[in-house]
Amino acid sequence: MTNFVFILADDLGYADLGCYGGRENVSPHLDAMAAKGVRFTQAYSNSPVCSPTRFALITGRYQYHLRGADEEPMTDRLRGSTEIGLPPQHPTLASLLRDAGYRTALVGKWHLGYPPHFGPLKSGYEEHIGPLSGGVSYFSHVDRGGKHDLVENGEPVNHDGKYLTDLLSERAADYIRRRADDRSPFLLSLHYTAPHWPWETRSQGKANPETDRDITHKHGGSIHVYRQMIREMDEGIGLVMKTLDECGLDDDTIVVFTSDNGGERFSDNWPLVGGKMDLTEGGIRVPCIAHWPKGIAPGTVSNQTVITMDWTATMLEAAGVKADERYPMEGMSLLPIFKEPQLSMPRPMYWRMNYRRQRAMREGDWKYLAIEDKEYLFNLASDERERANLATREPHLLQSMREQYERWSAEIRPCDPNAYIGLVYTEKDMPSR
Template sequence: MTNFVFILADDLGYADLGCYGGRQPVSPELDRMAARGMRFTQGYSNSPVCSPTRFGLITGRYQYRLRGAAEEPMTGKFRGSTEIGLPPAHPTLPSLLRERGYRTALVGKWHLGYPPHFGPQKSGYEYHIGPLSGGVSYFSHVDRMGKHDLVRNGDAVDYHGRYLTDLLTDEAVSYLHARAQDRDPFLLSLHYTAPHWPWETREQGGSNAQTDQDIRHLDGGSVHVYADMIRTLDEGCGRVLKALDELGLAEDTLVVFTSDNGGERFSDSWPLVGGKMDLTEGGIRVPYIVQWGGKLRPGSVSRQLCMTMDWTATMLDAAGVPAHPDYPFDGVSMLPVLRDHAAEIPRELFWRMKHRSQRAMREGSWKYLAIEDNEYLFDLSADERERANLARRHPDRLAQMRARYDRWNAIFGPIPAEANSELVYTDKDMPSR
């Protein structure tokens, strides 16, 4: 049986890694993973913000089908909510695999609703350690509301002073050792918080007391601090991959690395523009690196369009597990592409955001984008930077893609008027992109 390790970085920019053109030497382990496996250059996240993408990942469906995913983002103010979260009755990647005898673990960030009504163990994970909210201090493990937020199977655990990225890596490696002993098939969801703010490196040793008061500190961080955070993330990924090799698990384990959305202030997304919260390419185009023993052509590169929920369909396809009949996948299995990197699967991708009334669609090399009352049409094969608006030159294509988007959007109904659309900082806090 095939095992699965899904590694999710948080707010990683498209070009932060060397194998995606990164300008700093921060990712030797992930670059080595790409050399051993396959890299996707036209991969996307389900959303340009954290929680909605995670809804898409765990369900294999467009997040817009669930009320909780309308929040941009989901914050600690929803503690105790009976509505804003992942319904425990909804089939998920871990629950479907667990029904087929898989062991399932989430090591890292949950961000899909708070106890007592929601939580990892209510949605298919047998084991969990990590934060329930979004960003937390890397040393004190408090969230943006000032509350301690590190739990093991629902109970608070105190690892004060322990750098969170290293803690999660240690837990993941320990989990792999346990599975190597019992030889049960497994899903390990390793959802790091790095390189999400606060801007703290391992070397700081928790000395930045300001982050315990406001972990979003707008006057903190730098490109150098950010690079060090990625180096530690990369080191952790390398330790996990090494453990798979040493434990004899690598040949039968499909490993996927990606990010939940585009980058933040210090990220590198060249040549893309925009970032987190944007439906421009910098907000939704993310790296995808896949390793699967000797089953993939080393160093292969695919231009196949894909998004987060497709990898749920892919993993379940590899395990021979169908979708629940009442909850068919919106995601599409990428197994044909993994077997032949030159294969092409016709794919349309759609997004919507309450923030700035953004709408987007990707079909082939073309992208339809609308921001408030402005419409754009881009040929991304010639203009990945989205600078040349072809809407007037190709009015028929614009109308066709707008109509196709409208038909898709009608499936889900309007975004609830009361849904949160909160920026971590306002436009006046930061210079324009």
Template sequence: MKRPNIVFIVADDLGYADLGCYGGRDAEFGPVSPVLDGLAARGLKFTQGYSNSPVCSPTRFAMITGRYQYRLRGAAEEPIRSDRGSTTLGLPPEHPTLPSLLKDSGYRTALIGKWHLGYPPHFGPLKSGYEEFFGPLSGGVDYFTHCDSRGNHDLWHGEEERHEERYLTDLLTERAIDYLDRMAAQDAPFFLSLHYTAPHWPWETREDEGRAPQVKDNLFDLSGGNIHTYRRMVHHMDEGIGRIMSALERNGIDQDTLVVFTSDNGGERFSDSWPLVGGKMDLTEGGIRVPWIAHWPALIAPGGVSRQHCLTMDWSATMLDAAGVAADPAYALDGVSLLPVLRDAGHHFQRPMYWRMNHRGQQALREGDWKYLRVDGNDYLFDLSADERERANKARVEPERLLRLRAAWEAWNATMPPIPADATVSLGYSVKDMPQR
């Protein structure tokens, strides 16, 4: 089989039901995500796809390494803040990554969009396998000024600061199209990470440039936004993905390109996660179950739906497998290749999935239909086959199952480095700002 081109599209803080193909409702202007809905219909939709973490940078550590993020110090930050100059809080350049392994095998590699894995001079995309980079380094920037939460201008081309006067979602799309056009003229396969900042705060559509001065000192935008603005932001991203797909078709490379779409974690304030409960920073389903879509006409049959349980880091293993590239034996992958599932949507295999969070002492394990969850010292047990909303706690009626799953989680956790005492949790808001998340 010919080695595919790979386009890895990641949304930021997108809720499970923000897309129409996952049950999302239409907006006042019509369907929110017609392009992604069509991509799912022509490809494979996963209904049990999870992020490695309910917050940005930890998931991105897992996504780029194919390993549980807990193995790296920087991923203990929930998330990495906008402080610059740290020598420890970032992705070590010597660590093998998905782009570095692909590059070493002959792929061209680029990241267009959000990095959020540490700051120069010690860390950066060009130090970790990407040949090209355009985007912000921090966790969130204004869509028009491109400044981060501390007021630092944060838009880069390679390692040089770049000033552009465009809505960021559109700017990233246009850069990605330019990259695809250039790569189509070359013989080598390519790997493009397109990591949108949408629909992360601040709440700004293409028409909201006038809001930029208002949110300059409060990028969390606590007094702004609404569901209508939020849906527009998702729609802008969806339109951009439509342009990406058109560029692949125009260049005649769509059949041999694996396109993957997912989110780094569950939804934020205005997200829709129905029927799930919780959101960003939570290990309840709404914080970690996210949209997962794969499209690859040369391999994936249209209209497939998979209930395979999977984690973000599995995409790294899958993409390496599809490219015929072996992982570094000194850094064995925790992710599992989903290539058999891409070939046959009915293929299914059993595997446990583990999480932990410093925030609220959260820990979770999903094994089959059952989920063990611990929050604030309280143990919960849910049968997700009957109760995706995690409202019927079975801990009292299934004590043996609870003990077994808790012991399994503790055994797994013992194989991971402990959470450092100086690890930080950065919450942008609390119950003082809004009554319920």
């Protein structure tokens, strides 16, 4: 049976990695993974913010079906909520695989609702260690509210002083060794918090009391610290890949790496414009690599448009597991791309975002984008920086894509007008639009 390791970075920019044109050598292990597998140039996250993308990944469906996707971001203010989180009765990638005989674990960030009503162990994962909220200190593991937020299998656990990225990498490697020993097929979701704020590296060595008072760290960080955080995450991924190889699991394991949304303050999104919170390309186009020696030719590059929830459909098909008929997959399996990288599978993709009333759709080379009352039409094949608005030159195409978007949106649960939309940064702090 095929194993799965799904690695999710947090707020990583499109061009932060060397294999995506990065300006510094921060990702030798991920670059090697791309050289031995497939690198997607047109990969997207389901959302430009954390939680909604995670809803889409775990369900394999557009996140807008669920109430929690309206909360941007899902902060610790929602602790105790009975409504906003991933419903335990909803089938998930983890629960479907578990019920088919897989062992399942989440190592890292959850961010899909708080106990006692929500949590990884309620949604198909047999094991979990990591934070429940969106971001924590890398050494003291406190959240935005100053609350300690590191749990293991539902209970608080103390690893104060241990650099979180290293803790997650080591636990992931340990999990792989245990599965090799019992020869069970497995799903390992390795969801890093790196390189999300607060910007702290291993060399810092201990918690910074000033940072811990406000881990959003608006006054701190630098491009150099940010890049080092990527290096340290990359080293952990190298450990995971080495462990798979040493355990003889490399050939039988599909490893996927991507980001939950576009980059933030210190990210490199070139040549894209915008970043986290935006439906411009910089907010939703992400690096994405897949490695599977048995099924992917080395050095492959694919221009197929893909989106986060496609990986759910891909893993289920690779495992021979069917989706729940009540909740059909809305992503598509990418296994045909593994076999034939130049294959083109046309399909529309849609996004909406409460912040600034953003709406977007991509089909083929064309992208429809609306921000508040302004509409844009871009040909991404010739203008991926989204500088030339062709709305007035192609009015019929604009109208057609708008109508197609509206038909799709009408079939999805409407946005909750009372949803919380909280911004970590002010407008001047966000990337240029």
